Amino acid sequence: MTKSGTFDPMTDEKKQLEIRGFLQLDAFLKKKYGTMPVFYEIDGPITGIELAKELGIKREDIEVIFVNGFVQEVNYTLNPGDRMAFLPPGCPGPYRIALGFYGKNQDNAANFKIQRKDSK
Amino acid sequence: MSFIRLSFKLKEVFFVNKFIRVNMETLEVTVGTVPEKYAGLGGRALTSNFVNDEVKPTCHPLGKNNKVIIAPGLLSGTTAPNSGRLSVGAKSPLTGTIKESNTGGSSSQMLAKMGIKALVIEGMPKEDKFYIIKVTMDGVTIEEAPSQILGGCGNYEAIKVLNEKYGNHVGMALTGPAGEYRLPSANISFKDPDGNIRSAGRGGLGAVLGSKKVKGIVIDSTGASSVPIADPEKFKAASKVFAKALLDHPVAGQGLAAYGTDVLVNILNEAGGLPANNFTAGRIDHNDNISGETMNATITERGGEGKVSHGCHKGCIIRCSQWYPDKQGKYITSGFEYETIWGLGADGGIKDLDIIAYIDRAMDDVGVDSIETAVAVATAMDGGLIPWGDGEAVLKIVQEMAKPTPLARIIASGTSVVGKVCGLFRVPVVKDQGIPAYDPRSVKGIGLTYATTTMGADHTAGYCISGNILKVGADIDPLKKEGQVEYARAMQIGTAAIDSSGMCLFVYFGIADNPGGYQALIDMINAQYGLELTADDLDTLGKAVLKVEKDFNTRAGFTNHHDRLPEFMEYEPLPPHNEVWNFTPEEIDEVWNF
Numbered sequence: 059m060t061k062s063g064t065f066d067p068m069t070d071e072k073k074q075l076e077i078r079g080f081l082q083l084d085a086f087l088k089k090k091y092g093t094m095p096v097f098y099e100i101d102g103p104i105t106g107i108e109l110a111k112e113l114g115i116k117r118e119d120i121e122v123i124f125v126n127g128f129v130q131e132v133n134y135t136l137n138p139g140d141r142m143a144f145l146p147p148g149c150p151g152p153y154r155i156a157l158g159f160y161g162k163n164q165d166n167a168a169n170f171k172i173q174r175k176d177s178k
Numbered sequence: 179m180s181f182i183r184l185s186f187k188l189k190e191v192f193f194v195n196k197f198i199r200v201n202m203e204t205l206e207v208t209v210g211t212v213p214e215k216y217a218g219l220g221g222r223a224l225t226s227n228f229v230n231d232e233v234k235p236t237c238h239p240l241g242k243n244n245k246v247i248i249a250p251g252l253l254s255g256t257t258a259p260n261s262g263r264l265s266v267g268a269k270s271p272l273t274g275t276i277k278e279s280n281t282g283g284s285s286s287q288m289l290a291k292m293g294i295k296a297l298v299i300e301g302m303p304k305e306d307k308f309y310i311i312k313v314t315m316d317g318v319t320i321e322e323a324p325s326q327i328l329g330g331c332g333n334y335e336a337i338k339v340l341n342e343k344y345g346n347h348v349g350m351a352l353t354g355p356a357g358e359y360r361l362p363s364a365n366i367s368f369k370d371p372d373g374n375i376r377s378a379g380r381g382g383l384g385a386v387l388g389s390k391k392v393k394g395i396v397i398d399s400t401g402a403s404s405v406p407i408a409d410p411e412k413f414k415a416a417s418k419v420f421a422k423a424l425l426d427h428p429v430a431g432q433g434l435a436a437y438g439t440d441v442l443v444n445i446l447n448e449a450g451g452l453p454a455n456n457f458t459a460g461r462i463d464h465n466d467n468i469s470g471e472t473m474n475a476t477i478t479e480r481g482g483e484g485k486v487s488h489g490c491h492k493g494c495i496i497r498c499s500q501w502y503p504d505k506q507g508k509y510i511t512s513g514f515e516y517e518t519i520w521g522l523g524a525d526g527g528i529k530d531l532d533i534i535a536y537i538d539r540a541m542d543d544v545g546v547d548s549i550e551t552a553v554a555v556a557t558a559m560d561g562g563l564i565p566w567g568d569g570e571a572v573l574k575i576v577q578e579m580a581k582p583t584p585l586a587r588i589i590a591s592g593t594s595v596v597g598k599v600c601g602l603f604r605v606p607v608v609k610d611q612g613i614p615a616y617d618p619r620s621v622k623g624i625g626l627t628y629a630t631t632t633m634g635a636d637h638t639a640g641y642c643i644s645g646n647i648l649k650v651g652a653d654i655d656p657l658k659k660e661g662q663v664e665y666a667r668a669m670q671i672g673t674a675a676i677d678s679s680g681m682c683l684f685v686y687f688g689i690a691d692n693p694g695g696y697q698a699l700i701d702m703i704n705a706q707y708g709l710e711l712t713a714d715d716l717d718t719l720g721k722a723v724l725k726v727e728k729d730f731n732t733r734a735g736f737t738n739h740h741d742r743l744p745e746f747m748e749y750e751p752l753p754p755h756n757e758v759w760n761f762t763p764e765e766i767d768e769v770w771n772f
Contacts, residue, residue: 080444081433084471094466127450127461127754129656143448148433148441151687152641152669156616156623157449160652 203301221251225267251680255290262491282490283368354545357384408708423695437470482507521552533569553612561600
């Protein structure tokens, strides 16, 4: 089987991540893999930032990641069988606080004041 | 047609700070200056103080003692970005509490430019006739409403008829069919710059306007001058900083403009806080059908009249609205909001975004709150009145609100009534207002706001920055109690202040992490009025507004015991996190400890 593709729970459950991308990453992943969610085979634990690199997702396109329904910082370690999602900057303000993004961003000043791409 | 002309010339007395009272019992209008005690107030601060002062708290909301007040915000009518919001206040027929309902459209800026700080409508006509109140720089008239827009005529057609009569350039506030029938979910519907519809949605204030037999308010600002600015240079400089803060932020400058508020479907779904099937689950599988990302792709693919991004009022630079087209590219609806799509799509299980768009249009056309209606629909599905996920059935019921049939009346009476009619205990309301799109068991801070806001369950009551909220924010885990009381308190205080400014609440998104942006907002107010307000002053204003509203509710008979979430949330765990609502009454009451 290829590294990404249709999920087969009988054989793949223990080896795969269930990946989603939101905002612009929704179109990016759908275009690249033809489906949402993407089921992606990994050999063992991998951080969110490492996974993003493998998928061709830019660092500045991630504010936080979701792992099994919880908000985590981008270098959180993912394990086979996890459900995860990449969330770019763009979630409306009150929910960035209410959903706990701020607590996961303390060492990541860029995510508090992300500049427009054209002004960098 | 009889025509009552009120013979006075506004031009002679009309420059700034005018306070207009329209008495629908005597059909008389009086124009005075703003009472001294309301000097310096605008928007929600003005409407809530007025309602607390002049509306008998125990009155029947549809009786002669209730009053409607319409007030632009402090910055409305200026060139400040996103400052075109309007506040409408009254006692709510849905909740029985004080209510401030907020809208976009053209009216706020027009009223502000005409020097009108508030328009009050009081009393009830003796005759069973509907009227149009027309406000121009030449005077105020009360005319009989054209017969063709009465008795079930939708808002879209009514705008067309009134445009032909008064001109395309006028602003309008309309009582739709639901308001004519005084149904508790009725909106006041406002014409936007493109002739489409924006709504002062929550709390049934359309029913109050309907009870006063006001079919519409037509505003013609021809001849109005610019809003006076005490320090134009300072205002211009602050406005520039503020606009940059908004546009530079990825939330306001890019996220909302591309995906609208519906961007939240996927995010809340992933967080397990998207209420589904009448608040029995926190996640759905068909989120991709109804997400903001899918909406964006659909609008882009269909083209035609579709627009991914659009402003609800002149001067909006966030542009979170959109024009959603049908398969042929023809306009269906605009301002297609997350909460509407969530309510019908997730809570009611309707999996087709197109049918949800047609229902949204129908709700605008009959003039009902799309949040209350969607929550009531999902509750009715739980109660067996409507099949789960049946969009066509819901569309028919909403369209029948223009007649209205008995079932349409029940749904338009709101979630609490539907719950009683169906004999349910799972009725997602606080103070009889439907809980919106964020489940309190998985997003606990918002739950505290639902419980304690003076408005009944309302997510927009806790939207804006106040004080050191960012430090509080760093400690928040959505599933834990820590920091949530401080969050709910600070957000409600900040929101009450922003609601008084005439600013769209969404400006918060751009200034939350940008102290310069927040200061620029204060600087604009200072430059306009020649003041020297600080951030602490805005905090003080927000607190004062909340306390005035609480005072009204207390005198109307509300106690701390009404500041509670529905009991089922305490014993029905919400998948996938399987959390329950676990704040004690004492902990909830701490939100008001300021």
